[in-house]
Amino acid sequence: MKVVAGQSSPLLAKRIAEKLGCELAKTTYKVFPDGELYVRVEGVKDEAIVVQSINSNKDLVQLMLIFDAVANADIIAVIPYMGYARQDRAFNDGEAVSIRAVAKLIESYADRVITVNIHSEKAKSYFKKLVDVDAMPLIGGYYKGRNVVMISPDLGSLNRVKVASSYAGCEFDYLEKVRLDAENVEIKPKSLDVGGKDVVIVDDIISTGGTIVEATKVLKDLGAKSVECACVHAVLAGDALNKLFNAGVKRVIATDTIEKSISAISVADEIAKVLLQDS
Known part of the structure; x- marks a missing residue:
């Protein structure tokens, strides 16, 4: 073999x-x-x-x-x-x-x-x-012991975030997302208690970064202390990583399913x- x-x-x-x-x-x-x-x-x-x-x-x-x-x-x-x-x-x-x-x-x-x-x-x-x-248990384990709130950028990823949060031992919730076209989304805030908290947006794939950028804006408006994001697959097409950092994302981590500089797991x-x- x-x-x-x-x-x-x-x-x-x-x-x-x-x-x-x-x-x-x-x-x-x-x-x-x-x-x-x-x-x-x-x-x-x-x-x-x-x-x-x-x-x-x-x-x-x-x-x-x-x-x-x-x-x-x-x-x-x-x-x-x-x-x-x-x-x-x-x-x-x-x-x-x-x-x-x-x-x-x-x-x-x-x-x-x-x-x-x-x-x-x-x-x-x-x-x-x-x-x-x-790989969601691995992402959750990475944040174990940290005082964070895990957020799904939409309802579709909620089950993934639920798994990750159970391994992290933290709270979780989701944002409501409406996709306008292939590259643009609108994020509608829910009644989330993220004021003064460190938030981790968790998803399976980050491609163009558009969803995470909009979610970060919403979470910042809701008073989040900081926003990180974690994903399994860091596609990061074009200048997606720069877009995330410019939007105020503090840190981006991913697994090594796609080998990138941010592949921490x-x-x-x-x-x-x-x-x-x-x-």
Whole structure:
């Protein structure tokens, strides 16, 4: 058994390999002048644990090439951040349900699939071989012992925040969000008692940061002493991180499902536990 590190998840792959006590496979990745990708994986015989988050189209194509390079082995696909999971249904005639297509593609190669906090139960339903790891206890544990209030930016993430707060041992609540378009949201304040308190906004994904920016404004208006935010998947498209800091967010932390400078929490232990249970 060897761990194969895709280019999007080298550090997490190394951490998982260390937890499992196995080697990293030797890999070579290149890009040809015309933009085509090249992949070589050496020394994999019986079982390959492929670790690659999908945070871009390049990540997805490279993942497929890695699968093909180790096609003679049993493949366990560890995809900590499952891109395309937010496209989990068709709203208009003729639209692709993108995560359904991606699920079929991945499972045509992989014997098992492990991901972390896939965006929705609907997205999860398109997989037949999926184990979804919950990182909210890790986020909660990170704040254990601190006097904070955890806030969900909308009702949809309330259950996630409820889990995190139970591990942090703190209070929780949510804001009401109305999405105006793909990049803009309006946050309507509830009757939250955050005056003079340190608040942590908790969500599964921070992409453009628009939701967190608006939530921070509301919480500041309600008298919050400070606002931090924590997420599982730090997509942080464009200058999202600057937007958050400019809005007054004191600190941003995330897991290493997408490897960023703010990845303060590792999901390696939780993924290794699943791999060891199934071995």
